[in-house]
Amino acid sequence: MNQYITGELIKRLREKKKMSQAELAKLLNVSDKTVSKWETGKGYPDITLIEPIAKALGISVIELFIGNNIINNNRSFNMQKMKFYVCPICGNIITATGESVISCCGIVLPALESEPADDEHIINIEEVEDEYYVTISHDMSKEHYISFIAAISDSGIEICKLYPEGNAEARFKKRTTKYIYWYCNHHGFFGVRIKGLSIKS
Secondary structure, eight states, X not given: OOSSSOHHHHHHHXXXXXXXXXXXHHHHTSOHHHHHHHHTTSOOOOGGGHHHHHHHHTSOHHHHHHTOOOOOOOOSOOGGGOEEEEXXXXXXEEEESSOOOEEETTEEEOOOOOBOOOTTSXXXXXXXXXXXXXXXXXXXXXXXXXXXXXXXXXXXXXXXXXXXXXXXXXXXXXXXXXXXXXXXXXXXEEEEEOTTOOOBO
């Protein structure tokens, strides 16, 4: 967020709604000159007007603050498009199946982008009866640890929350698991697709 409120977004959404500055001003009980000042960056809306502006423009307050409106084209609910968000302040884990604006502890969170495992984040997956037994050889100190391991299937998600000084391991149903992801609090998000992977028995 580079500005308090982005005037360019206010203008773009107002014009998209085929609304004049005067019409928006009337809804907000301000003058059209005031709206013009917002849109040209010569002034900012008072904090008490944030919710009314968002409502008038048809977006959320968070979208107004970040200066971008989210258009979610994921109409078919595809679990393989699952997005993960982790709050760097409280460690909260949030998931969404499409484009979203996610906020926690007062900050807007970016969607995590998974990377292939490197030498310090190697995952071991074994078949144990009807489950995958997943282990990660990684430091689990209070400062540096694997925060969670997650499994994605066609119909859902299962997250195993891990804690410092514990073991970096989890079990997931073999029949449904398609992807496995894990998150290191220092180095980020890693993932592997199960299909075609050589699994130990």
